[in-house]
Amino acid sequence: MSQKNPHSKIFILAILSVSIMITTGTAISSALPEMAKSFPNISVAKIDMIATIQQFSVMVTLLLSGIISKKIGIKKTISIGLILTGVAGVFPLFSHNFSLILISRLIVGCGIGLFNSLAITIIDLFYEDPTRSEMLGFRSATEQIGVSILNIIVGMLVLINWHASFLIYLLAFPLLAFFLKVVPEPPIPETNSDKKQRINVSVIIMTLLLALMVACSTSVVIQIPNIVVTDLSKTGAVSSLIISVNTLMGMITGIFFGRVYGFVKKFVLPIGIIFMAIGSLVIVSYHSVLGATIGAIICGISYPLVGSYIFSLVNVIAPEGSETLANSTLLIGANLGSFSTPFFLSELGKLNSLTTQAGPFLTIFWLLIILTVIILIYQLFFQKKTNNQL
Structure with a gap:
């Protein structure tokens, strides 16, 4: 029962765990110089896009995540986002086609965009101030901790080859399992849709x-x-x-x-x-x-x-x-x-x-x-x- 208590440690960890994957786009930047050697005919600016192009699709799905979550629920929307991030994130491990890798990064952005703002919304729904403000601060710190740890892991994986660096996206699946097990579907409050x-x-x-x-x-x-x-x-x-x-x-x-x-x-x-x-x-x-x-x-x-x-x-x-x-x-x-x-x-x-x-x-x-x-x-x-x- 303690797992369902929003103030229990395991519940707090499960809520915060979603935010670990939000800033993973730039986590693979350490692998880009090695990647550039495999694509000598591709400009440095285009190679660098591997770490940033997902932000374009993030912008699109950010606007859609609220609509989708109202239709299917916040928990399912976050789950779909994590699955997309994990599957598309590891795709470059198996591919040497630059265009397909760029497309996979766009799909990663779609996944992240689905749960980006919802990672804040679920905190708003489960907590009230002053706990809410404290949790929002912890959430921001979790993003930084996640990308910092993943940067170190990428630094070790790139010693194998640049493809191996994308293994970090496998982390999305245990995080998904943890989130699904611990966090129930939060209620979506009624809003005044007439107010523009x-x-x-x-x-x-x-x-x-x-x-x-x-x-x-x-x-x-x-x-x-x-x-x-x-x-x-x-x-x-x-x-x-x-x-x-x-x-x-x-x-x-x-x-x-x-x-x-x-x-x-x-x-x-x-x-x-x-x-x-x-x-x-x-x-x-x-x-x-x-x-x-x-x-x-x-x-x-x-x-x-x-x-x-x-x-x-x-x-x-x-x-x-x-x-x-x-x-x-x-x-x-x-x-x-x-x-x-x-x-x-x-x-x-x-x-x-x-x-x-x-x-x-x-x-x-x-x-x-x-x-x-x-x-x-x-x-x-x-x-x-x-x-x-x-």
């Missing part, structure tokens, strides 16, 4: 900002393996350890976000952006594994500060009664930022004279410095007049 939701300029601005910061954060995860393997002639195992440290730092920062926000308030936004700028400068300035590691750690502090702050603003910036649409819009922006990262890196690399794999980070540094100045000017000189919490 809308978004405003503030939500759009925050969505664009979130997309940019996710693109910068994902750039670190995607480009570190290229820097380590191509520029520094080290192995994919080394790059996976660096990425794991980056995600662990993100996890720690996310856990302490509440305390940081309580101390610096609205300035947590420019502070978070500055961390990404400084980390990018360190990555591009120090041509060494140590430099890449320190830069990745500093960058890891950034997104949890910016992302958590933006999502915490939803109740303030969204039109009344449109919080759900605002959250979905922000999630779409985040996935769009991740999906566009290979193109983002390619274009930024053209804006300076550096020819190394770390070159795009110099442009990222200057872009974020300019953005920080704009935000600070707004907060210091205009925010007082509008009394807006942005």
Whole structure:
């Protein structure tokens, strides 16, 4: 009976376990340099899409998951998502066809999109504040723990070959079995479907900002393996350890976000952006594994500060009664930022004279410095007049 108690440890673990698979798209980035050797006629930008293209289909199914869950139930929708993620995720283990691998990654995105937002919804349905807020924090940390551990596993599997790296998606099946055994079907509350939701300029601005910061954060995860393997002639195992440290730092920062926000308030936004700028400068300035590691750690502090702050603003910036649409819009922006990262890196690399794999980070540094100045000017000189919490 304790398993059915939402406050029991095993129930909490089962609820959180779903979130382990949400950020697995970029977990295989350490295998991309080795994969590129098998496809010499494919551009680096297209190879990098293996780690991000699933975000495109995530955006589509994010919008559909709510509709589907109302038809068949939340538990079945999450189960279908995990099955799709597991089956399509391991497909590259058996295939050497680049086009088919890209298609399988799109299917992975469909699976993740089905349970992405529902991983938050089931917490909302089973818990009330303050437990709910605590569980949402644990859920965010679970994502970071999952991708960090999987990065390390990928680093070991890539020593076999790049195909073996995709074995990590087999994890979806024991997670599915655990979830099905422990978690019952949560009730879906009745909603007022007559009330039309809308978004405003503030939500759009925050969505664009979130997309940019996710693109910068994902750039670190995607480009570190290229820097380590191509520029520094080290192995994919080394790059996976660096990425794991980056995600662990993100996890720690996310856990302490509440305390940081309580101390610096609205300035947590420019502070978070500055961390990404400084980390990018360190990555591009120090041509060494140590430099890449320190830069990745500093960058890891950034997104949890910016992302958590933006999502915490939803109740303030969204039109009344449109919080759900605002959250979905922000999630779409985040996935769009991740999906566009290979193109983002390619274009930024053209804006300076550096020819190394770390070159795009110099442009990222200057872009974020300019953005920080704009935000600070707004907060210091205009925010007082509008009394807006942005």
